[in-house]
Amino acid sequence: MQTSPPEVHSKNVERCIQSTPDVKNISKSHSGKKRVKVTGMDHNIRKFIEIIITTFLVIGSSLLKSINTKDLNNTSVSTNRGARIVDIINIVKDKDIRQYESIIVHIGGNDISNGATLNLIQENYESLLYLLRSKADMNTNIIVSSVPPRKDVDVEPVNKILIDLCDYYNIYNI
Template identity: 85%
Template sequence: MQTSPPEVHSKNVERCIQSTPDVKNISKSHSQEKKGKSHENGSQHQKIHRNYNNNNILVIGSSLLKSINTKDLNNTSVSTNRGARIVDIINIIKDKDIRQYESIIVHIGGNDISNGATLNLIQENYESLLYLLRSKADMNTNIIVSSVPPRKDVDVEPVNKILIDLCDYYNLQYIDHSKCFYDDYGYVKKTLFQRDGIHLTKIGTMVFLQNIDQYVKILKLSPNNDYCQYCGERGHDLNTCRHGKPVSCFSCKSFGHKEKFCDLYWS
């Protein structure tokens, strides 16, 4: 019989926050921000105007987000944190004003399992993160959990199972990336990943964003501007590609792009 996730209390979150080391350079930047802020007056019940910075969506997570170009996104800010684990995102969120965001997309967990964290610890920390987000965000903010794409160094499916269970339990939206990064035979699409097998190429990042866009409209690009996964050209998809199958690159010998797009795939 499956047990329900443990009840979360604010004391658990506070204890997790207090025991969390600051992310490198984060505490310094936050202290500088605090010095530059003017004193704010008014009641805590004052109405929040979400559109004051025109960035109504926040995407926050690890360095897997590093290739995202915010110029391709609508009203979206991206917080990329190299090597970040769940506790690092907690440490960032605790000092960040997130009340203005209509949607917050959290993408974290891969580095935790890669660094040997137990599944129980991952669940406990992620649950504390969700509680913190809900307590600090506007009551109408949509908190969305992004699944962990496949990694070369570790099996991420146990982590994604935890995320699915948490989303079911707390009635949160879950973005499933699994189908995007596997072919019809169940193999990982290598051209979507850099040579380390962890971080996404520019094409992989676009596939990642296209999938998020199915849940939350963040892309400026129309479907006609997407990259074809058969040849790497823009303006059509694999269903209308004249090649009909993945082409081979003469430079790297990989499939799914032409030689002239090789740098785009592996950068």
Template identity: 35%
Template structure:
């Protein structure tokens, strides 16, 4: 549009200039190279001068009109430029919004697909109960937990963390092809004095000091249980000392059974009663163990009477001075109870003379003295 305006203005000025030059030449003001008629008439000259003034005035008017037209065209061009920039910005904004809408649609589609693929399994049976309470953990911190129990489903929950690294002693079950483990003994620090060298080769022990039923359930969830055929679960004393809700403890025992049965088929599960202790009454926990064992068709091993004297007091030879843990003799008593159901200890012939001497609490000085005397050491009777 600007080029057309310049061309129009240039043509107009050029035509006016040529017209003016022709008048000047005809009136005697120009100097044409080919002039055949001389200028001798003064009236003719005055007339030419008057016509020239009118021509100049008309040119000025024409120039003003052209200037106004140019200004109008310039304003239109400016308006068109501003409108074009606005359209460009609007187009960019619309494109950006379109891209955002497309991205949002893709995200919604992915989220819908993700939510659609992660569907929880349906269970036909309704939960038996839902329990929510404040639970006192091992490190004396309070934590709120919600548990759901069903006959074919257990809801796993965040486990209470045992902060003290020295509290936990793991004896990892080995799953070597030449030495598979078939029996697992898992529980709290009641098992801490068990020596694996006195056990059958197919028996593994896992001791978690300070553990309650929640910790044992969590440990079973994270273990490889497929090779085991028999499970001894020895836990509950810490639940009694921390006064955890009986229904909550029952839920955890049910969850343990459910975890084992989902992992292994035809596994033999044995829930062992808690040995008596001075800091807590274990009757409620042991009643729960017997109830769960009867309801879910597992075995219950009764242990209380083996650690109590005839007068009703704890056997100090089997219970440690703290009134909680077992001595070596108490541990041997517990293992003999296990043997009544599944053989877990070696035969007496497999026990070395050194271990028997340690059980009789012979001092190193006595052994050294007998060795210096050349006395033949023999196996003492039990």
């Protein structure tokens, strides 16, 4: 006869994680989230407990440099000074992105400031979005931020292009 597991509160989970448990059997649940079976815990807590691990990649230009990663668990931030869309394409080509549940991209401002044409920006964004969608796990959430306002150039035409491309590739635009 099986009994239902006790309710697990976040403080218990934190305490268990800090006790350096033996991690086994990384798998994916039906929702696509990574799950880990943890053993070797305090006897008052269930022998096996599932912990959902969410992994994020935040990638883009130097506007990301002020992100404080200290409290961002399971988050990788790739800040690339002066990066243009094509630079992020080259980074993504060489990176295994299947491990990430969510990927947040912030890029485009340097392309606009450096005088890239709307056609070139659109082609490069399309290449980047296609690459992300094709290399990432099918359950990965891909989020692309709009280019924030700039003093030196109007970003609205680029953001309109980005919205259309994100719709086409089923990518979130924020």
